[in-house]
Structures are given as structure tokens and as C-alpha cells.
Amino acid sequence: MSVDTLGSAFDVTSGGRWSRGQLARHLAMPAMLLVAGLALYLWVSGQRLDSIESRVLNAATIGDATLQHLTLTAIASLLVVVIAMPVGVMLTRPRLRWLTPVALGAANMGQAAPALGVLVIMAMLFEIGEKVAIAALVVSAILPVLRNTIIGIQQVDRSLVEAAQGMGLTPLQVLRRIELPLAVPVMLAGLRTTVVLSVGVATIATFVNAGGLGDIIVAGIKTARTPVLLTGAVLTTLVAFTLDWLAGVLEHSVRPRGL
Amino acid sequence: MSESSSTVVHRPSDQQPAPAIRGARIQLVGLTKRYPGQAEAAVDNVSMEIAPGELVMLLGPSGCGKTTTMKMINRLIEPTSGQILIDGEDVLRFDPTELRRGIGYVIQQIGLFPHMTIAENVGLVPKLLGWKAARIAARVDELLDLVGLEPSGYRDRYPKQLSGGQQQRVGVARALAADPPVMLMDEPFGATDPITREHLQNEFRKLQRELRKTIIFVTHDFDEALRLGDRIAVLRDRSVIAQFDPPERILSQPADDYVAGFVGSAAAIRRSGLTTVDDALRHIELDPIGDEPSGASVTGDDTVRDAIDVMLRSGSNRVTVTDRAGVALGGLDFSQICELWTRAGGHDVR
Numbered sequence: 001m002s003v004d005t006l007g008s009a010f011d012v013t014s015g016g017r018w019s020r021g022q023l024a025r026h027l028a029m030p031a032m033l034l035v036a037g038l039a040l041y042l043w044v045s046g047q048r049l050d051s052i053e054s055r056v057l058n059a060a061t062i063g064d065a066t067l068q069h070l071t072l073t074a075i076a077s078l079l080v081v082v083i084a085m086p087v088g089v090m091l092t093r094p095r096l097r098w099l100t101p102v103a104l105g106a107a108n109m110g111q112a113a114p115a116l117g118v119l120v121i122m123a124m125l126f127e128i129g130e131k132v133a134i135a136a137l138v139v140s141a142i143l144p145v146l147r148n149t150i151i152g153i154q155q156v157d158r159s160l161v162e163a164a165q166g167m168g169l170t171p172l173q174v175l176r177r178i179e180l181p182l183a184v185p186v187m188l189a190g191l192r193t194t195v196v197l198s199v200g201v202a203t204i205a206t207f208v209n210a211g212g213l214g215d216i217i218v219a220g221i222k223t224a225r226t227p228v229l230l231t232g233a234v235l236t237t238l239v240a241f242t243l244d245w246l247a248g249v250l251e252h253s254v255r256p257r258g259l
Numbered sequence: 260m261s262e263s264s265s266t267v268v269h270r271p272s273d274q275q276p277a278p279a280i281r282g283a284r285i286q287l288v289g290l291t292k293r294y295p296g297q298a299e300a301a302v303d304n305v306s307m308e309i310a311p312g313e314l315v316m317l318l319g320p321s322g323c324g325k326t327t328t329m330k331m332i333n334r335l336i337e338p339t340s341g342q343i344l345i346d347g348e349d350v351l352r353f354d355p356t357e358l359r360r361g362i363g364y365v366i367q368q369i370g371l372f373p374h375m376t377i378a379e380n381v382g383l384v385p386k387l388l389g390w391k392a393a394r395i396a397a398r399v400d401e402l403l404d405l406v407g408l409e410p411s412g413y414r415d416r417y418p419k420q421l422s423g424g425q426q427q428r429v430g431v432a433r434a435l436a437a438d439p440p441v442m443l444m445d446e447p448f449g450a451t452d453p454i455t456r457e458h459l460q461n462e463f464r465k466l467q468r469e470l471r472k473t474i475i476f477v478t479h480d481f482d483e484a485l486r487l488g489d490r491i492a493v494l495r496d497r498s499v500i501a502q503f504d505p506p507e508r509i510l511s512q513p514a515d516d517y518v519a520g521f522v523g524s525a526a527a528i529r530r531s532g533l534t535t536v537d538d539a540l541r542h543i544e545l546d547p548i549g550d551e552p553s554g555a556s557v558t559g560d561d562t563v564r565d566a567i568d569v570m571l572r573s574g575s576n577r578v579t580v581t582d583r584a585g586v587a588l589g590g591l592d593f594s595q596i597c598e599l600w601t602r603a604g605g606h607d608v609r
Contacts, residue, residue, distance in 0.1 A: 163370025166335055166443075167384050167433070168360030177383075181374050256374035258417030 022252070029245045033238055040234050047227050056219050056228050062235070068211035069239060072130070073198045076137035080145050080194050083138070085187065088149025089175070100150060107143040115140040115201045123208045133202070133210035141197045148190025152183030181256050188254065192247035199240040203232075213239070282312040282473030283346040283440040285332070290341035292327055301327050303497035304341070311440075312471035316478055316488035318521065324498030325477045329443050332475065333362045345441060360384055363434030363442035363472070367449045369426050371418035371433070377403070378414035381433045388437055402432040407462065424455040431463065435470070444476045448483070460486050481521050485510070485533060493518050506533055527600060532564040536580060536591070539563055543599055545589025551579040558583055563596060 018026075049057060056062075084107075091100045110118075119136040126132055156179050164174045206214030213236045220229025285308070292302040302324045309315050317325040330336040332343055334355045343350045350358055371380050381402055382395040390398070400410040406428040418426055427447060434442055448456045448463075464487055467474065478484055484491045485506045492503045495517060502514035510530045513519040522529070537559035555573035557566045558581055569578045576593040 157368070157370075159366060159368035159370045160372060162335065163364070163366055163368075164372070166333055166359055166362075166364035166366070168356050168358075168362075169383075169387065170356050173387065178372060258374050258376070258419065 018252075026245075026249055026252070029241070029248075033241055033245070036234070037238055040231065044227055044231060049227065050225075052223050053225050053228055056216055056225075057231060062216070062231070065211060065213050065215050065232075066235060066239065068215075069199070069202055069205075069213045069236070072133060072137065072202045072205055072210065072212055073195065073239075073243070076134050076141060076198050076202070077191070077195050079134065079138050080142050080198075081191065084142050084145040085149050088146050088187075089153065089180075091150055092153040092179075093171075104143075104147060104150070107146045110139040111141070111143040113140070116204050116207070119204055119208060128208040128210075130205075130210045132208050133205035133212075137198050137201055137205075140201050141194045144190040144193035144197065145187070146190075148186050148193075149183070152186030152190075153179050155186065156182045182259075185251065185255050185259070188247070188251040192244060192251060195243050195247055196240050199236065199243060203236055281438075281440055281471055284311050284344075285309040285441065285473055285475070286342070286344040286347075287328075287332075288342040288344065290328065290331060290343065291339050292324075292331060292336060293339040300339070300497055302331070302338075303499055305498050305500065306341075307492060307500065307503060309473055309475065311473055314467055314472075314474040314476060314487060314489045316476050316484040316491045317494060318478055318481065318484045318491050319494030319498070321479055323494050323496055325479075325494050326445055328494075328498045329445060329475055329477050332441075333359045333364060333443055360388060360437060361439050361441070363439040365427075365430050365434045365442070365444045365447040367446040369423075369430040369447075369450070371426055371429055373418050376415050376417055377408075377421070377429055380418070380429060381436055383433070384437045398436065399432075402435055403429075405435070405466065406432045408432075422455075423451050424459060427451060427459060431466075440473060442472050442474045444474060446478055446480075447476075449478070449480070456483075463487065481523070482529075485529065493521060528564060528567075531567060531596075531600075532562050534563045535559060536561050536563060536566055539591075539596070539599055540580075542602075543595050545580055545591060546577075546595075547589060548579065548587055549577065549590050551575065551577045551590050555579060556581050556587070557591075566591060567593070567596065 044057060047053075087103065090096050091103055115136060118139055119133065122132050122136055160178055160182070161174055164178045169177065202212050203214035203217060205212045206218050213232050216232030217229060217236070218232075220226070220232055287305055287307050290302060290305045291300055293300045305328055307315075317328060319325045327336055331338045332345075332350065334350065338351070371377075372383075375383070378396070378399045381399045385395045385398055399414060403410040403413055408425060408428055413421070413425075413429075418429070421429065427450075430447065434444075448459045451459060460483060467487075476487060488506055490503060490505050491509055493501045493509065493514075495501050502509060502518045504512075504514075507530060509518060510522055510526045510533075513522050513526075536557055540559065552573045552575045555569050555575055555577070556579040557569055560583070566578050566580075570576055570593055577590050580588045580591050582588055
């Protein structure tokens with residue numbers, strides 16, 4: 001077959017992954033976060049802090065709370081990935097497909113139920129502490145990853161799956177070489193939502209004595225100290241935005257080429 | 260109905276010795292597919308035998324079960340009853356995955372994997388078969404060459420960077436990757452525009468003359484069936500065979516009104532498009548060069564329809580027949596064509 005009869009080949013070269021515009025957008029976010037963080041720091045430093053305020057607003061306390069917050073979020077998100085991705089994949093297999101509505105319904109309830117209520121009930125049933133906080137986080141943030149794993153695989157063009165089967169790929173090869181790579185962008189979008197959701201929900205970990213930035217917020221409310229409250233709230237927001245940004249970069253970096 | 264005949268119809272212009280047939284014999288015996296909860300079978304007791312190296316078109320309206328019939332051969336659909344034999348072996352006894360690696364498969368949606376380069380797409384089955392990287396790379400280049408895509412320019416591209424026609428060439432190359440004796444093609448050119456489609460059909464026909472695979476080709480396009488098929492199986496509902504014959508015979512002797520409906524009008528003209536001037540010259544002698552208008556000429560590779568077209572356009576009932584170099588061999592008169600058509604009647608002019 002000759003090529004020239006069918007129009008000249010396109011001169012598309014698959015260049016770098018990042019276009020100039022995308023790079024600018026991805027760099028704008030950390031810059032804005034830095035500015036916001038700096039503004040908060042300058043404002044707090046400009047205040048005359050009383051003894052209650054300075055007991056909370058010091059590098060060690062803030063650092064500990066932030067680290068705890070990040071740890072809670074990271075462990076919960078990791079657990080969500082380890083649980084929801086394999087379960088989501090299995091729910092797309094023909095034999096288990098009938099279970100999909102049941103599982104999605106359960107995950108939906110987890111997200112719809114007030115996280116604080118879930119946390120309190122679990123703390124009453126078990127014990128207070130980090131474990132319960134993480135369990136409550138997993139329950140309330142599992143839906144996005146589960147749903148997006150299922151949808152990500154379901155949205156893969158059926159004709160591609162059929163072509164792969166017809167070529168002699170085993171069901172496992174179809175999953176690993178075709179369905180999963182093509183579902184990755186959707187699955188990662190789910191993970192991004194889960195992470196951001198976890199950052200917010202993790203603020204209530206303070207009620208079961210599991211630490212985190214919720215400690216600072218609650219301290220600010222209880223002692224009616226606006227700088228403390230504001231610091232806790234703004235830091236939580238900054239953590240959420242930072243993780244969202246990181247997840248966005250990751251999402252873009254591992255997106256299969258050619259899509 | 261003469262589906263019992265299983266002779267391979269050789270394309271007329273195969274003047275050079277035919278290359279070795281590498282296809283396999285396929286036999287369908289009482290093949291039936293019944294879906295639960297449906298009164299009628301989707302495919303009802305279909306039997307046919309396809310010779311090695313033969314290209315058989317399954318022609319029928321949508322929903323007649325032709326695709327179902329085809330997909331039972333590589334077991335994408337499991338038959339309810341009946342047998343499928345490839346070179347005498349029952350495919351139901353193979354592991355489906357192993358079976359499919361030995362059967363090329365091309366679908367209308369092409370189904371190139373968008374996250375893989377052209378080379379990765381074409382080389383996927385060889386890779387699964389455990390070929391060494393160097394052998395896969397050589398095979399990919401060979402196949403891209405074969406389907407008319409310059410390997411160095413295409414192997415590292417992604418499918419979306421190719422036009423529809425180019426993608427379908429890659430689809431054919433991918434199906435040929437492990438050199439399967441059997442190919443199944445489900446309206447492979449259906450989604451391309453008419454001009455590209457005709458190009459692809461003609462080139463595919465040339466390709467098949469070299470490859471001599473056993474091919475089952477599903478289509479609802481009668482002209483495509485005529486252009487490509489060694490034999491055409493015209494299917495009714497439930498995939499019941501109405502007629503299974505070479506294209507000329509379907510045109511000249513449709514088995515019944517149903518087949519005649521496919522043929523439609525202008526059957527004789529259509530037949531003239533299947534017969535080359537060289538074929539006609541095996542039955543008739545050229546006149547000496549006479550008063551043919553200048554410029555009104557055809558070569559032996561042109562079809563009789565081309566010759567008639569030249570006559571109509573030049574306003575003369577005579578054309579000059581030349582060899583490929585353009586040297587005049589003699590004159591062809593319209594009355595000779597008419598005589599040949601009458602004499603041949605229902606017989607194969609080719």
C-alpha cells in the first residue's frame with residue numbers, strides 16, 4: 001500500500017510532556033501558596049501575642065501538628081488506595097459486576113454520613129486515638145477512588161477490549177496492558193479528590209486525641225484567640241492546596257502518552 | 260445453491276506462478292448460536308467449507324448474524340452447537356487464548372491501543388508469544404513496509420497521529436504480526452471514506468495475492484464483496500446461506516430473489532467491472548488496428564468496464580488495446596464484448 005495516495009503523513013512529533021502553558025499553570029500554584037503562607041507568617045509575627053497564643057503559635061507546636069496532619073492524611077489515603085483500587089478492579093470483572101451498585105452504595109453512605117458522627121461512634125465502639133481517626137478517614141474518603149477506579153475501567157472503549165481479546169490476550173493481560181493504563185487518568189483524579197477530602201476531614205481527628213491541625217483550630221475557638229484559629233484554618237487550606245497541586249503534577253506525569 | 264463446491268477461484272491476473280498457499284482449511288459444520296431467552300437462533304445450522312488461501316466474504320444486512328458467525332471461529336462467542344474445524348482440528352478443543360493468537364483479527368473500529376506506539380501495537384502479539392526484541396523490531400518494520408507505511412516515519416508514532424486509512428493499515432499489519440494462517444475481518448474498511456476505502460480494498464487484494472491467507476471477511480457492502488471475494492456467501496436472517504458462489508456467478512445466476520435484490524440493477528455492467536481486458540482476450544481475438552480514435556486506449560490490466568467507458572467517452576464503438584509500455588496490440592470492438600457476454604452466458608469469463 002502506498003502512503004502518498006492517502007495524504008501526507010502528519011508532522012506531529014511527540015515532543016515533551018509539558019507544554020509551555022501547562023508548565024506555567026503548574027508553577028503558578030506553588031508560587032501562590034508561598035505568598036499566602038508568607039502573608040500569614042508576617043501577619044502573625046506582627047501581632048503582639050499573649051501567653052496563651054504564644055504557647056500554640058510557635059514553630060515546634062505548629063510543625064508537630066502539621067506533620068501529624070500529613071501523617072493521618074497519608075496513611076488514610078494509602079489505605080484507601082490499597083483497599084479501593086483492587087476492589088474497584090474486581091467489581092468491573094464480569095463475575096462480580098452485579099456487586100458494583102452494592103459497593104458504590106456503601107461507599108456513598110460513608111461519604112454522606114457526617115464524618116464527625118462516624119468518628120464519635122467508632123471511638124465509642126473501640127478506643128480513642130490515631131487508629132480510630134484513620135479508620136474514620138478511610139470510611140469518609142474511600143468513595144472517590146472506588147468510583148473512579150470502576151468508571152475509569154468501564155470507560156475504556158469496548159472495541160479496544162474486544163480487539164485485545166481477539167488478538168489472544170488473556171483476561172489478565174487485557175486488564176494489565178489495556179484497561180488499567182487507559183484508566184489511570186480517571187483513577188488518579190479520584191485519588192486527588194480523596195487526598196483533599198482527607199485533609200479536611202483530618203481536622204476532626206483532634207476530637208479523638210489524634211492530633212493534627214484540628215488541635216490548633218479547636219484551641220483557637222476554645223480560647224477565643226483569632227490569630228490561633230486563623231493560623232490553624234489557613235494552614236489546613238495550604239496543606240490541602242499543596243497536596244492537590246502535587247497530585248495534579250503526578251496525574252499529568254503518569255498519564256499514558258498518546259492519549 | 261452450490262455451496263458444496265469448494266474450488267479456489269484464482270484471480271485472473273495471477274499470471275505469475277501463484278505463491279505458496281499458507282492458509283488453513285476452515286470447515287463450519289452445523290454451527291448454531293442460540294441466546295437464552297430468544298426464540299430464534301442468532302445463527303442457525305450453518306455449514307460451509309473454505310479452502311486454504313481462499314478469501315470468503317460473508318455478505319448480509321446488519322443483524323443477519325454474519326458477525327456472530329465470524330466471532331464463533333475465534334471463540335469470542337461460544338457456539339451453542341456445531342463444529343468449527345481448522346485444518347481438521349476442532350477449535351473448541353483449543354485454549355481460546357492460544358487459538359486467537361493463531362488467527363488474525365481486524366475490526367471496523369480498528370482498535371489500535373492509543374497508549375502504545377505503532378510499533379508496540381504491531382509487536383504486541385509477537386511479544387506475548389515470547390519473541391526476542393530484535394526479531395519483533397524486524398517483523399514490525401517488515402509489516403509496516405508491507406502495508407505501505409515507511410517504518411522509520413511511523414513506528415514511534417501514536418495512533419491518534421495517523422489518519423483513518425493509515426490506522427487501518429496498521430490494523431491489518433497488527434493482525435498479520437505472528438503470520439497467522441487464518442484472518443477474520445469484520446467490516447475493516449467500513450469506517451473510512453469512500454475514496455480511501457477503495458484504495459485500501461485494492462491494496463488489500465494485491466496483498467492477499469501474495470499472502471494467500473484463508474480469510475473470512477464480513478461486509479454488508481455488495482461492491483466490496485465483489486471486489487475482494489474469491490467466493491461470496493450471501494446470508495439471510497439467522498446467517499442462513501442463500502448462495503455461496505464466486506462473484507461472477509452471483510451476478511449472472513443469483514439463486515433467488517433475495518440474492519437478486521443484493522445484485523440490484525446493472526448486473527452485466529458490474530460483471531464487466533470484474534473482468535479484465537486480458538481475461539476477455541483469452542476468449543476473443545483482437546482486430547487489426549483500424550480506425551480507433553486516437554487517445555481511446557486501454558491496457559490488458561483495465562477492466563472491460565473501463566473499455567466500455569472509454570468507448571462512451573470517445574463516442575466510438577472501438578478502442579485500441581495496448582501493452583503496458585503503450586504499444587498498440589490491436590483494436591477491440593463493442594460488438595465483440597457483446598458477443599462474448601452472450602456466449603459466456605452464466606459462465607465465468609475470467
